[in-house]
Amino acid sequence: EVQLQASGGGLVQPGGSLRLSCAASGFTFDDYAIGWFRQAPGKEREGVSCISKSGDRIYYADSVKGRFTISTDNAKKMVYLQMDSLKPEDTAVYYCAADPRTIATIVLCYTGMHHWGKGTLVTVSS
Numbered sequence: 001e002v003q004l005q006a007s008g009g010g011l012v013q014p015g016g017s018l019r020l021s022c023a024a025s026g027f028t029f030d031d032y033a034i035g036w037f038r039q040a041p042g043k044e045r046e047g048v049s050c051i052s053k054s055g056d057r058i059y060y061a062d063s064v065k066g067r068f069t070i071s072t073d074n075a076k077k078m079v080y081l082q083m084d085s086l087k088p089e090d091t092a093v094y095y096c097a098a099d100p101r102t103i104a105t106i107v108l109c110y111t112g113m114h115h116w117g118k119g120t121l122v123t124v125s126s
Contacts, residue, residue, distance in 0.1 A: 002026045004117030006096040011123045016086050018122060022079040022096030027115075029077045033104040035059070035070065036081045037111065038092035039119070047109025048094070049081060059108035063089070086124045093119035 008020040020036065035050025049070040050059045058070060069082040079096060097113035104110045 002098065002115045004096045004098060004115060006094060006117050006120040009094060009120030009122045011125065012086055013126050014086060014088060014124055016124070017082070017084045018086065020081040020083065020094055020096075020120060020122075022081075022117065024077040024079065024096075024098065027098070027100070029072075029074055030055075032098040032100050032115075033108065033110075033113075034072070034079050034096070034098040035109055036079075037095045037097055037109065037113075038090075038122075039095070040089075040092040043092075045095070045111055047111060050104075050109040051079075052105040052108060053100075054105070057105075057108060061109070083122070086122075088124050091122060091124050093121050095119045 003025045005023045033053050036048040037045050038048050039045040067085045071080045096117045098115045099113040
């Protein structure tokens, strides 16, 4: 069974940093596109940063470019999102998602991903 467990959320002041972690299990890590999505109150879920199956392509939403960094540890089946220079508008529930389908590696951060973990809340406030 595919399982994705996100952790690392919390309360941080504007300009601060957090690192989110996603522990994956139940599937062959290299066969899936994987990444991070977020949903703020009253807004639709949006892609934040994702990696293709091969790992050769990475997507970042324009709103987080230069501030967030996605990385993986394939041996440990872990995905990380380092978030720096956080802004109040980054406040959201962050989700880890994975998908073996071609669509998810062609259209990175496709919002119709097949497998979703439970979210972790990030609150950026002074």
